[in-house]
Amino acid sequence: MLAGVLLLIFLPPLVAKDLCKDSQDGFKVRLSIKTGLGDDAYEWNESEMFLFRSTLAYAMRKHSNQDTYTIDNILVCNDTQRVSFVFVVTSTDDPDQLIPKEQVELAVRQNKHRINNAFLLSDMTLEFMGIPPTLSAPIIYDTEPWLIVFGVVIGAVAVGIVALLMSTVSKKRRAKEKAAGLSEEDEGIVKENGTALSSLGRKEGVYNQAFSNDDRFTKL
Amino acid sequence: MKLKLKLPNPGLDERIPSHAELEKLELEEAGERPQWDNKAQYMLTCVGFCVGLGNVWRFPYLCQSHGGGAFMIPFLILLVLEGIPLLHLEFAIGQRLRKGSVGVWRSINPYLVGVGIASMLVSFMVGMYYNTIIAWVLWYFFNSFQDPLPWSQCPVNENRTGFVSECEDSSPVDYFWYRKTLNTTPVIEDSGGLQWWIVLCLFCAWTLLWVCCLRGIETTGKAVYVTSTLPYLVLTIFLIRGLTLKGSVSGIKFLFTPDLDELLNPSTWLDAGAQVFYSFSLAFGGLISFSSYNSVHNNCEQDAVIISIINGLTSIYAAIVIYSIIGFRATERFDDCLNGNILTLMNTFDLPEGNITESSYDGFLQHLNSTVPAVFQDLQLKTCDMQTFLSQGVEGTGLAFIVFTEAITKMPISPLWSVLFFIMLFCLGLSTMFGSVEGVVVPLQDLNILPKRWPKEVYTGLVCLVSFGLAIIFAQGSGEYWLALFDGFAGSIPLLIIAFCEMMAVAYIYGIDRFNDDIKFMIGHKPNFFWQATWRLVSPLIVLLIFLFYFVTTVSKELTYIAWDPQSENFPTLETKSYPDWIYAIIFILSGVPALVIPAVALYKLIRNRCCAKEEKHKAAEQLYSISDKIQIPDELDRASRSLH
Numbered sequence: 081m082l083a084g085v086l087l088l089i090f091l092p093p094l095v096a097k098d099l100c101k102d103s104q105d106g107f108k109v110r111l112s113i114k115t116g117l118g119d120d121a122y123e124w125n126e127s128e129m130f131l132f133r134s135t136l137a138y139a140m141r142k143h144s145n146q147d148t149y150t151i152d153n154i155l156v157c158n159d160t161q162r163v164s165f166v167f168v169v170t171s172t173d174d175p176d177q178l179i180p181k182e183q184v185e186l187a188v189r190q191n192k193h194r195i196n197n198a199f200l201l202s203d204m205t206l207e208f209m210g211i212p213p214t215l216s217a218p219i220i221y222d223t224e225p226w227l228i229v230f231g232v233v234i235g236a237v238a239v240g241i242v243a244l245l246m247s248t249v250s251k252k253r254r255a256k257e258k259a260a261g262l263s264e265e266d267e268g269i270v271k272e273n274g275t276a277l278s279s280l281g282r283k284e285g286v287y288n289q290a291f292s293n294d295d296r297f298t299k300l
Numbered sequence: 301m302k303l304k305l306k307l308p309n310p311g312l313d314e315r316i317p318s319h320a321e322l323e324k325l326e327l328e329e330a331g332e333r334p335q336w337d338n339k340a341q342y343m344l345t346c347v348g349f350c351v352g353l354g355n356v357w358r359f360p361y362l363c364q365s366h367g368g369g370a371f372m373i374p375f376l377i378l379l380v381l382e383g384i385p386l387l388h389l390e391f392a393i394g395q396r397l398r399k400g401s402v403g404v405w406r407s408i409n410p411y412l413v414g415v416g417i418a419s420m421l422v423s424f425m426v427g428m429y430y431n432t433i434i435a436w437v438l439w440y441f442f443n444s445f446q447d448p449l450p451w452s453q454c455p456v457n458e459n460r461t462g463f464v465s466e467c468e469d470s471s472p473v474d475y476f477w478y479r480k481t482l483n484t485t486p487v488i489e490d491s492g493g494l495q496w497w498i499v500l501c502l503f504c505a506w507t508l509l510w511v512c513c514l515r516g517i518e519t520t521g522k523a524v525y526v527t528s529t530l531p532y533l534v535l536t537i538f539l540i541r542g543l544t545l546k547g548s549v550s551g552i553k554f555l556f557t558p559d560l561d562e563l564l565n566p567s568t569w570l571d572a573g574a575q576v577f578y579s580f581s582l583a584f585g586g587l588i589s590f591s592s593y594n595s596v597h598n599n600c601e602q603d604a605v606i607i608s609i610i611n612g613l614t615s616i617y618a619a620i621v622i623y624s625i626i627g628f629r630a631t632e633r634f635d636d637c638l639n640g641n642i643l644t645l646m647n648t649f650d651l652p653e654g655n656i657t658e659s660s661y662d663g664f665l666q667h668l669n670s671t672v673p674a675v676f677q678d679l680q681l682k683t684c685d686m687q688t689f690l691s692q693g694v695e696g697t698g699l700a701f702i703v704f705t706e707a708i709t710k711m712p713i714s715p716l717w718s719v720l721f722f723i724m725l726f727c728l729g730l731s732t733m734f735g736s737v738e739g740v741v742v743p744l745q746d747l748n749i750l751p752k753r754w755p756k757e758v759y760t761g762l763v764c765l766v767s768f769g770l771a772i773i774f775a776q777g778s779g780e781y782w783l784a785l786f787d788g789f790a791g792s793i794p795l796l797i798i799a800f801c802e803m804m805a806v807a808y809i810y811g812i813d814r815f816n817d818d819i820k821f822m823i824g825h826k827p828n829f830f831w832q833a834t835w836r837l838v839s840p841l842i843v844l845l846i847f848l849f850y851f852v853t854t855v856s857k858e859l860t861y862i863a864w865d866p867q868s869e870n871f872p873t874l875e876t877k878s879y880p881d882w883i884y885a886i887i888f889i890l891s892g893v894p895a896l897v898i899p900a901v902a903l904y905k906l907i908r909n910r911c912c913a914k915e916e917k918h919k920a921a922e923q924l925y926s927i928s929d930k931i932q933i934p935d936e937l938d939r940a941s942r943s944l945h
Binding site for chain 1 (some may be wrong): 438439441442443445446455456460461462463497500501503504507508510511514515519643646647650651652653654755757
């Protein structure tokens with residue numbers, strides 16, 4: 081009688097261990113806490129393992145949309161000092177049946193981000209052997225940043241070219257007028273109301289004696 | 301002194317302005333020829349022309365590969381014996397004859413016009429490919445304004461399970477350079493089509509150059525205040541940044557560790573000589589042009605010495621900065637390699653983290669090797685050797701676009717360092733391009749091929765436009781291979797020939813006596829024995845030796861190029877491939893045509909003189925009775941009267 085009772089008590093964990101150890105549907109997990117967190121690293125203990133099992137149960141719940149998954153459905157074995165172990169997921173209906181590998185993989189992939197965050201780790205430091213991490217989507221810009229900088233530079237260059245060419249043209253025009261103004265002086269005719277262009281040729285202008293600036297004589 | 305060899309040179313006095321005429325020019329400030337606003341502009345332009353990309357990415361590599369600190373010895377010796385004399389020669393002859401390269405050689409002897417034309421051709425071809433490198437620098441500069449930098453991580457493949465395979469096998473920086481920037485084809489025959497982003501960057505580079513060179517030295521003189529000084533500022537910033545990074549000192553130590561045995565190797569001396577020669581941008585004609593805008597009594601001897609010293613010191617300074625960053629990168633790579641191995645060991649043997657540290661790594665390896673050798677072999681641990689990392693691919697474009705960019709991604713605030721670095725490279729390249737454009741535009745004006753009344757803006761614009769059009773070949777998929785071809789053949793051999801001809805022309809055709817008198821007139825004292833010995837014997841000999849060495853090695857070996865071929869067995873190592881046969885025609889055009897122009901033009905002039913000599917004799921006999929033959933109108937009066945109208 082006693083033997084029977086003892087067997088009944090110890091059988092489930094033994095069976096559970098067998099389910100975990102020999103199964104094809106298990107995944108090896110590896111954590112590199114010290115690499116990931118450095119000085120803020122926490123100790124890996126039973127409580128952390130409890131958290132892991134519960135997050136996996138959560139992942140299974142979300143994936144299968146069944147609220148029946150509990151922490152007892154996640155079986156763990158092959159614990160090492162490295163902090164690596166193997167886990168399997170048992171079905172909610174039948175504790176001896178395991179959820180196939182593909183289902184577990186999908187569940188983990190969908191929720192990897194939440195699992196990582198629960199442990200403050202990343203895809204590099206919390207590895208599921210055989211489940212490649214889904215890499216973040218590449219950043220897609222509306223306009224490539226390099227085109228923006230290119231546009232700015234080309235705009236500045238265009239402004240520079242136009243400014244320099246305009247200054248050359250206006251310099252040439254002024255030089256032509258200066259030459260035209262000089263040649264008029266040679267003829268000896270000075271036009272008072274001459275065209276603005278020709279008077280620009282002479283810097284001094286015409287001295288109008290009607291208006292004289294003799295301030296120095298008017299001081300009292 | 302001893303018998304000085306001088307070849308007969310009739311009519312020299314008619315072709316060049318005399319000392320009296322030069323004094324008059326000085327006082328009148330003849331407005332036709334452009335002038336420097338101040339001495340600083342001239343010095344900065346020359347320093348900018350000499351200090352270029354080679355100082356940053358060729359000299360440090362040569363230093364490290366030829367015995368570190370010991371390389372300084374041949375470099376400094378050849379700087380003094382080869383660089384300074386040639387520089388002084390070009391400055392003096394430009395300042396004395398007050399013309400660009402074609403004008404100067406035509407004044408010395410009309411048969412020597414070929415030397416000027418060869419300079420122009422070489423300046424044109426080198427300018428073409430040099431500005432393409434600037435276009436690449438601009439591309440990287442434009443791409444530096446984002447975080448994370450595009451070359452810091454591999455792009456993901458379609459189903460987001462991993463990285464693109466080409467990137468996975470090599471590295472993100474390699475992938476960005478060879479695939480995203482160049483989009484290289486595996487072989488040079490495969491053109492790969494035009495890469496539109498490179499065409500845009502080329503367009504940007506050439507228009508930027510045009511806006512700075514628009515009115516010749518009027519505009520470049522202003523631009524050099526920025527382009528010649530900014531590199532020094534950035535180098536200093538990088539030095540401070542570099543020295544605060546881990547592992548930088550090991551890089552500097554690696555650079556300067558002297559290996560005196562290298563001095564016995566002749567290729568060390570030849571590489572030092574070649575580096576000094578190319579570093580000074582001699583024989584391009586640009587320096588002669590720049591010097592001709594100086595006042596007649598400018599102290600060109602002092603200028604030559606100062607610029608040479610600045611160039612040498614800049615090379616050494618840049619080498620220190622570059623290698624401090626390379627030391628940092630090598631240390632990072634070494635640490636990554638070691639940590640990767642430690643991780644592998646921990647994962648295989650399920651050891652807790654922190655059990656193996658970098659210091660206990662070696663001890664642990666030995667322990668493993670003795671206890672479980674079989675497993676140990678299977679592990680395939682990578683060998684982490686600091687020396688290998690320090691000596692990885694560190695010259696040329698590989699240094700700037702692969703090694704340095706990788707180092708930048710490992711620094712905090714990477715985009716800032718990237719922007720600074722590429723601005724520095726851009727300024728270094730642009731200031732060299734100013735001299736190149738000058739070396740093409742001024743001979744074009746002197747040769748009177750295009751109408752003289754066209755303004756300078758049209759000349760510079762035309763040169764930039766044609767160069768841009770031809771440089772499109774570098775925007776193809778195979779563009780990098782073409783650039784390496786140009787780099788190897790357009791700039792190397794013709795320049796040596798031109799420099800040799802320059803020295804022979806000045807020393808023996810112009811006459812060393814006359815040249816000494818000219819320098820005495822210009823700066824007040826006759827050049828001393830050092831200049832005499834170097835101009836007449838030592839420098840030409842060194843240039844000849846370097847030329848012979850290059851010629852013999854190029855002709856004797858089979859010509860190969862290194863290609864990026866993802867399909868090759870040794871990928872990601874670059875594969876050595878041999879050129880197709882039609883490349884030899886291209887090489888002949890690049891190297892042979894400038895060199896052969898010198899004798900060809902002389903021959904052409906000889907034939908023309910011979911057959912036209914008879915006709916001229918008839919004409920001279922007819923005109924004996926006109927007054928204009930008896931009265932000689934001096935040249936400047938003629939010029940002055942022309943400018944009034």
